[in-house]
Amino acid sequence: TKWVYPFAKGQADGRADMKELLGGKGANLAEMCALGLPVPPGFTITTEVCTYFTEHEKTYPADLKDQVNAALARVEEDMSASFGGKGGDGLLLVSVRSGARASMPGMMDTVLNLGLNDETVEILARVSGDARFAYDSYRRFIQMYGDVVLGVDHHHFEDLLEDHKDERDLTLDTDLTADDWKILVERYKEKVADQLGQPFPQDPHDQLWGAVGAVFGSWMNQRAITYRRLHHIPADWGTAVNVQAMVFGNMGDTSATGVCFTRNPATGENLFYGEYLINAQGEDVVAGIRTPQPLTILEKKTANTELPAMEETMPETFAELDGVRHRLEQHYHDMQDMEFTVQEGRLWMLQTRTGKRTVKAALKIAVDMVDEGLIDESEAVRRLDPGQMEQLLHPMLDPNAPRTLLGQGLPASPGAASGRVVFNAEDAEAWSDRGEKVILVRIETSPEDIGGMHVAQGILTTRGGMTSHAAVVARGMGKPCVSGAGGITVDYAAKTLSALGEVVREGEIITLDGATGEIMVGRVPTIEPELSGDFSRLMDWVDAIKTMGVRANAETPLDAQTARNFGAEGIGLCRTEHMFFDKERIIHIREMILAANEADRRAALANLLPYQRRDFIELFKIMDGLPVTVRLLDPPLHEFLPHGAKDVADVAKALGVSDEAIEERAKSLHEINPMLGHRGCRLGITYPEIYEMQAQAIFEACAEIIQGGGKVTPEVMIPLIATKKEFSILKAVIDHAAAQVRAEKGVALDYMVGTMIELPRAALRAGEIAAGDDGAEFFSFGTNDLTQTTFGLSRDDAGRFIQIYREKAVIENDPFVTLDREGVGELVGIGVERGRAARPGMKTGICGEHGGDPASVMFCQSVGLDYVSCSPYRVPIARLAAAQAAL
Ligand code: ADP
Ligand code: MG
Ligand code: MG
The missing domain is CATH 3.30.1490.20 (ATP-grasp fold, A domain)
Structure with missing residues (x-):
């Protein structure tokens, strides 16, 4: 060998x-x-x-x-x-x-x-x-x-x-x-x-x-x-x-050692970028012991430093290094991160690799390289990490917000973060376990600090340059980092940091701006990011490549608008119960739940109808003809029960019964295991008037949109179906409501009735559920519940031991974050296959949290889903992931 x-x-x-x-x-x-x-x-x-x-x-x-x-x-x-x-x-x-x-x-x-x-x-x-x-x-x-x-x-x-x-x-x-x-x-x-x-x-x-x-x-x-x-x-x-x-960078003033990037790793600008030290060896540059000097005159100006640039001190060697820079980019077609040493004027290259970069830089470099003819559009799409892209979509510090500057360091990794100050990795982990957001403050970081850096919102160091350990690791993690803030003094023993006469103690809040290097006392408000320019060009390429649709989970007009701004092609999940939580409405839903008989229930529902109708009209208007999947009421009713005496009295008064009667009725609704209890379509079967009202509201909203010259195609979705019979009974209720509205308003309604597949039985019986005139016209895989019910694992409680499961390698990923391909995935596959066998070309999608997880999106493509649906902020991530899945 x-x-x-x-x-x-x-x-x-x-x-x-x-x-x-x-x-x-x-x-x-x-x-x-x-x-x-x-x-x-x-x-x-x-x-x-x-x-x-x-x-x-x-x-x-x-x-x-x-x-x-x-x-x-x-x-x-x-x-x-x-x-x-x-x-x-x-x-x-x-x-x-x-x-x-x-x-x-x-x-x-x-x-x-x-x-x-x-x-x-x-x-x-x-x-x-x-x-x-x-x-x-x-x-x-x-x-x-x-x-x-x-x-x-x-x-x-x-x-x-x-x-x-x-x-x-x-x-x-x-x-x-x-x-x-x-x-x-x-x-x-x-x-x-x-x-x-x-x-x-x-x-x-x-x-x-x-x-x-x-x-x-x-x-x-x-x-x-x-x-x-x-x-x-x-x-x-x-x-x-x-x-x-060995070659020696420490042989006097004509020797040096340095690190450099072919383009700026923070901004992506096509400018040579790096640091070097004269008469130094090895890790001296990254160790942060001496302050490194800039490579180019331009950097020197930008950094506003007196330290001479390599371009000035060693012009010939610099020119040679610049030649290597171009050669390597032309060869690798990507931004490189290089290490070099100069021994008595002679240049030696010691390392090159694909340079780590901020997501902002990744975007700019990818788009620039397409323009420069170095890569094609699909390669540009391939190069962006969908997980990292989230940073581009999140708010930045509001430039007009007042701020109390505590100090400034190097803008080592962009993004804004506020959190409580902690001074070591252990504390960072302990505080964050308690649910606190922390900023890890260190004089400098080392590999032992990785765990603490991982849980921190941002990292601040008082020593070290743009290529220090803290800077490199933070950029890799996509976390804001300010490094080398020399004006700040850290006292580990007292757990304080001080600057400008101000002392910040452990647990107090500071804000970091990784894009400017500024450190502020307290929390500074943020603003929405800029999504035009390079971002929208890249997303155009993404849309041309991807074959799956991307929708959003949204119920409020704000969410729907955000989703559209982020390029959603419809709503994949509108959770109607979210429309009930409003103060004004909850009294009516409580009346409905606590009503002793159908007549009272119908009266309460009649009060809710106008609210629901108005919500749907607004939503349909914003979505402007794009598909909207409306899920009928799903959660166990006890979620709406009155909290405390005042709530109880209000409902009692509205229903004209005693407080005791209400309390009695509330008690009777108590369930030991509500997630597997009286919820979803089971409510529809027991109280058909609920779904009747919801369907009526949907179709009346449609009628109004259509009469106003608009377009709308609702997809009415019945949750938690286990059997075909449940589905066909409820489909009849919905069809009946549609027929009534049609007759009353005299408009043609175009709609579909389908179901969520979120119970293993439904996946297995998908063929039966999809078959015939009384069958489901579309499936949406509700993978949150499908994961709970397949693993028999409560999503709300699993957090306590999932981490230990991961550490012991029982499972590789949290199945609520990344879809479990083998088990849950097999059920999804079976559902798609059997559903489509019964109803050729049936539309299928996914609406669990997984719809915004890149690895899960990849899986959805492989089983042939028509679309994924995720939270509005994750829509661009899902679009990119879908494009990569299609490549
Ligand atoms: P790391 O993977 O931590 O970057 P390296 O193997 O790249 O470790 O070594 C760290 C540094 O040691 C290099 O950046 C370079 O400055 C120095 N070094 C390594 N090998 C040599 C060599 N043959 N001659 C001179 N310096 C070297
Ligand atoms: Mg190295
Ligand atoms: Mg569900």
């Missing part, structure tokens, strides 16, 4: 599409090499070795060593340098870098400067002519290797460094001389020997295998496991290991 894939400028065994085997980093390093870009040579040990390692008690395949040695020899030859410094004049040091299939920022540990020991450090000093640099590199290596591979915590080394500085009265690392570092190297080694009972490994090959094992081992560390759980990455993917010749 080939376990090792070498790469070097101009030649590579791997390719970009081999991410499964080589990991993202390795595959792209190979690709850049093949493009002839300047990449330090190296080789990738495949993810298959990781799997072998995990499954074989941390051992390797027998022939791996030979393959590694052969690849290492090629790197030595390429660099004219020797690993271990035994051969020619040069000294080869390597980095050992992890690289999983999907990028897992900060999860895995990279070891730099590997190959240094007591002898090679002397060679490095001689070759570089800089003993200080050599010993500084050696002590960094001991610390990094000690920490990552040997498990000697980095604070041991930091303490030794601090002690030494105190002894010598030095403040900055840069104040230390070669001799200082030499002394510290000795102390570091002693510390390692002390902690481990054996000396720091001197043999470079031992070092190499130690680091390789640490990378493979880290695949199973807790941080990595947590990250994978949050991002649904399977454990069996494994990570690859990249071993690569």
